[in-house]
Amino acid sequence: MHGDHREAGLTLIELAIVLVVLGIIFGVTLPLLSELTRHRHYRSAQKELEEIKEALIGYAAIHFRLPNADANGDGVQDTGQVTGTIPFVDLGLGAVDPWRNAYRYDVNQRLTNTNNLQALCSAVASIGATELPQVAFSAGGHSSPQAAVVISMGENSRLDEENADGDRVYEARTPTATFDDITVAIAPNALYTRLSCSPSSPGPSCSVYSVFNTRTGAIWVQGGGYPSCTQVARGSSFSVGQGQSVNVYLSRRNCNLNQNLFLVTYAAAQGADQDGDCQVYCDGTSLSDR
Numbered sequence: 407m408h409g410d411h412r413e414a415g416l417t418l419i420e421l422a423i424v425l426v427v428l429g430i431i432f433g434v435t436l437p438l439l440s441e442l443t444r445h446r447h448y449r450s451a452q453k454e455l456e457e458i459k460e461a462l463i464g465y466a467a468i469h470f471r472l473p474n475a476d477a478n479g480d481g482v483q484d485t486g487q488v489t490g491t492i493p494f495v496d497l498g499l500g501a502v503d504p505w506r507n508a509y510r511y512d513v514n515q516r517l518t519n520t521n522n523l524q525a526l527c528s529a530v531a532s533i534g535a536t537e538l539p540q541v542a543f544s545a546g547g548h549s550s551p552q553a554a555v556v557i558s559m560g561e562n563s564r565l566d567e568e569n570a571d572g573d574r575v576y577e578a579r580t581p582t583a584t585f586d587d588i589t590v591a592i593a594p595n596a597l598y599t600r601l602s603c604s605p606s607s608p609g610p611s612c613s614v615y616s617v618f619n620t621r622t623g624a625i626w627v628q629g630g631g632y633p634s635c636t637q638v639a640r641g642s643s644f645s646v647g648q649g650q651s652v653n654v655y656l657s658r659r660n661c662n663l664n665q666n667l668f669l670v671t672y673a674a675a676q677g678a679d680q681d682g683d684c685q686v687y688c689d690g691t692s693l694s695d696r
Contacts, residue, residue, distance in 0.1 A: 444561060446504075447504035447505060447561065448504075448560075448581075448588070450503075450504045451503050451504050451505075451558040451560075451588050452588060454499075454500070454503060454504075454509075454558075455509070455556055455558060455588060455590040456590065457499065458492060458497070458499060458509060458556050458590070459556065459590050459592060461497040461498065461499055462497070462554055462556075462592060463592065463597065463600050463601075465496070465497060466517075466526065466597065466601065467600070467601060470520055470521055470522050470523050470525065470526045471517060471518050471519065471520045471521065471526060472513050472514075472517045472518055472553065472554055473493050473496050473497070473513070473518070474486065474487045474488065474493070474513065474518050475487045475488055475489050475490030475491065475492075475493065475511045475512070475513060476490050476491045476492065476493040476494075476511070477490045479491060479508065480495070481493060481494045481495035481496070481501060482495050482496060483496050488512060488513050488514075488515045488518070489510075489511070489512045489574065490510075490511060491508040491509060491510060491511055492508065492509040492510075492511045492556060493511075494509075503558040503559070504558075505558075505559070505560065505561055505563055507558070507559050507563050509556055509557065509558055510556065510557040510558075510559065510565065511554070511555070511556055511557075512538075512539040512554065512555045512574055512576070513539070513553070513554040513555075514533060514537060514538070514539065514551070514552070514553055514554065516529045516532070516533070516537075517529055517530065517553055517554070517597075523601065523603070524604075526601065527598065527601060527603035527604065530553065530594050530597050530598045530601070530603070531594075531598060531603070533551050533553070533594045534551065535550075535551060535613050536551070537551045538551070538574040538575070539551070539552050539554070539555045539574045539575070539576065539591075540552060540574065540575045540576070541555055541575075541576045541577065541578050541589065541591045542568070542575070542576070542577050542578075542579075543577075543578050543579065543616035543618070543642075543643040543645070543685070544577075544579055544616075544638070544642055544643050544644060544645070545577060545579055545585075545642075547577075547616075547643070547644070547645050548614050548631060548645040548647065549575050549576075550593075550612070550613065550614050550616075550684060551594065552591040552592060552593055552594070553591075553592040553593065553594050553596075553597045554591070554592045555576055555589065555590070555591045555592075556589070556590050556591075557569060557576065557587050557588065557589045557590075558587065558588040558589075559586075559587060560581070560586030560587050560588060561586055562586055565587060566584060566585045566586065566587050567584065567585050569587050569589070576589055576591075577589065578590070578591065579642055579643075580639055580640075580641045580642050593612075593682070593683040593684050593685070595612060595679075595681075595682030595683055595684055596681055596682055596683035598682065599681060599682045612676065612679065612682075612684035613647060613648055614645050614646070614647045614648075614684065615645065615646050615647075615672065615675035615676065615679065615684055615685070615686055616643040616644075616645055616684060616685045616686075617643055617644050617645070617646060617652075617670055617675060617685075617686055617687070617688050617693070618641065618642070618643040618685065618686070618687045618688065619638045619639065619640050619641065619642055619643065619644075619688060619690075620640070620687045620688065620689050621640060621656075621688075621689050621690045622640060623640060624637050624638060624639050624640065625637075625638050625654055625655065625656060625688070625690050626638070626654075626655045626656075626657065626658050626660070626661040627644045627652050627653065627654055627655070627661075628652070628653050628655070628661055628664075629650070629651055629652045629653045630645070630646055630647065630650035630651060630652040631645060631647070631650065631652075632644065632652060635655070635658060635661035635662060637658070643685075646670055646671070646672050646675050647672060648672050649672060650671075650672055651669055651670065651671040651672070652669075652670045653667040653668070653669055653670075654667060654668040654669070654670055654688060654690060655667055655668075656690050668688075668690060668691050668692075670688060670693065674693055675693060678693040678694060678695055679695055680695040681695060
């Protein structure tokens with residue numbers, strides 16, 4: 407009898423230990439699986455956004471205009487509609503992002519009303535600095551006009567912060583706890599180049615260049631539109647406009663002491679921008695394009 411009780415007691419203890427170990431394993435594994443799923447969805451959305459961008463450029467090359475937005479969710483563009491969702495039927499694309507939400511779409515109206523290549527090229531070249539839609543490539547940064555903008559609302563299934571106020575000025579930046587929108591834009595310069603518009607026609611100029619940090623860590627900038635040392639995380643960007651120059655530092659200390667700087671001028675950004683999309687890339691010591 408006593409031996410039986412001891413054996414049962416040991417079995418219960420062992421069972422309790424197994425349950426504790428399993429709880430620890432699940433406690434570690436489930437958040438990891440959730441994070442892996444989130445990361446996979448984010449990468450899928452980025453890939454799909456690039457495919458939408460290419461489809462829009464292809465549509466423009468065939469029809470000599472960009473499509474209007476879809477206003478009622480049927481996947482077909484609606485005449486005169488510049489904001490809404492992607493006309494996925496017209497573009498031959500899937501309807502939703504990895505979170506089962508429709509991709510948001512905003513297009514410059516003048517680019518939806520042309521009917522030949524010359525007219526489209528002229529319309530692209532004529533886009534002014536105040537026309538909409540616009541995108542800023544950093545939080546609170548300077549925005550620049552775009553031919554079209556496409557946004558995935560991300561995991562929280564809503565437009566966040568600046569993207570939600572309806573003013574057609576958007577932000578494309580690294581996700582945070584309160585901002586998980588994924589934004590891509592077709593810059594007028596990039597569309598002009600991809601359409602092979604006549605070199606004799608004056609192409610659109612970049613009033614501002616977005617300079618993305620490709621260094622493994624953060625950089626700090628000062629000068630131009632940045633009166634004090636400002637941190638720029640990896641993947642985020644800072645802006646340099648006409649007549650401006652921005653000092654780039656590899657640490658906050660160097661920035662405060664004004665030591666070991668790399669100077670980014672508007673002319674240097676212009677020279678590095680090979681594809682005309684008003685975006686260049688900085689590793690902290692040099693500029694390049696992609």
